[in-house]
Amino acid sequence: MSTETSDRILSWHSNPSRPRYTPPPGAIDAHCHVFGPMAQFPFSAKAKYLPQDAGSDKLFSLRDHLGFARNVIVQASCHGTDNAATLHAIAVSEGKARGVAVVNPAIGDDELHAMDAGGMRGIRFNFLKRLVDDAPKDKFLEVASRLPRGWHxxxxxxxDILEELRPFMDAIPVPIVIDHMGRPDVTQGPDGADMKAFRGLLDSRPDIWFKATCPDRLEEPAGPPWDDFARAVAPMVADYSDRVIWGTDWPHPNMQNAIPDDGALVDMIPRIAPTPELQQKLLVTNPTLLYWPEEIGSES
Structure with missing residues (x-):
């Protein structure tokens, strides 16, 4: 892959609108990433995409622009298992960020606990074949059994692989968070096969959470106003209001052909969580429980 700037992917909006919706005080963008900067934090040799730099300074500027208070930074696949960029962003956030790591399953306990001290609160297992070459379930289960207390x-x-993954997920000994609801076909509506299957997963154990995120991905290439997403997801948010979180997905990996306006993404929030009570859970209570549990006296 070329490292020339002109060949690197730009996937985020250069001038996002200011949302009409104002998030509640303490709102958390619970799914976002950082890319590089490459000169300081090189991308993985196995990366399937090579993005332009989108570091912590850009992320925190966007956070303030959109009206959020904190971030949960999820390790991007372009950085592989080198979590240095994510850990750096957390370190310079002045306590306003926590993270989710991607690790080699052979990682030692000392390194896991060092990541805990650095603000990580979970690890991510990626099963998208277009992004990862190998997803060894047995090794994933082993490292999941060694996570620091309170991680997920x-x-x-x-x-299409939800049923295949059910035994694997049943064996995970800690809480689970599902990215982007497992990418259902939202055009099927709230009672479609994909949403029913996902509800079945949520009903199978009480500690499975989900991210009501990425209308831009799940309705690509339709674009806003993402009406199918709103219709399909709002009932899920209402029915599982204690187990749902939200995030921008900035800087939108691999969305260079349909770059979303982050302000428009924020304006989706009252469409899937129409009451102040639901918005408080989605943006404050639930992500705080997962990522800053010490603030509410939880050991979850």
Whole structure:
């Protein structure tokens, strides 16, 4: 892959609108990433995409522009298992960021606990074949059994392999968070096969959470106003209001052909969480429980 700037992917909006919706005080963007900067934090030799730099300064500027208070930074696949860029962003956040790591399953306990001290609160298992070459379930389960206290596992997959993954997820000994609801076909509506299957997963154990995120991905290439996403997801948010979180997904990996306006993404929030009570849970209570539990006296 070329490292020339002109050949690197730009996937985020250069001038996002200011949202009409104002998030509640303490709102958390619970799914975002940082890319580089490459000169300081090189990308993985195995990366499937090579983005332009989108470091912590850009992320925190966007956070303030959109009206959020904190971030949960998820390790991007372009950095592989080198979490230095994510850990750096957390370190310079002045306590306003926590993170989710991607690790080699052979990682030692000392390194896991060092990541805990650095603000990581979970690890991510990616099953998207277009992004990763190998996803060894047995090794994932082993490292999941050694996580620091209070950590969880984040899983990213597409709807067509949900049933295949059920035994694996059943064996994970810590809470689980599902990225982007397992990428259902939202055009099927709230009662479609994908949403019913996902509800079945949520009903199978009480410690599975999900991210009501990425209308831009799940309705690509339709673009805003993402009406199918709103119709399909709002009932999920209402029915599982204690187990749902939200994030921008900035800087939108691999979305260079349909770059979303982050302000428009924020304006989706009241469409899927129409009451102040739901918005408080989605943006404050639930992500705080997962990532800053010490603030509410939880040991979850």
């Amino acid at each position: 596992v984040v899983i990213y997959f597409e709807a």
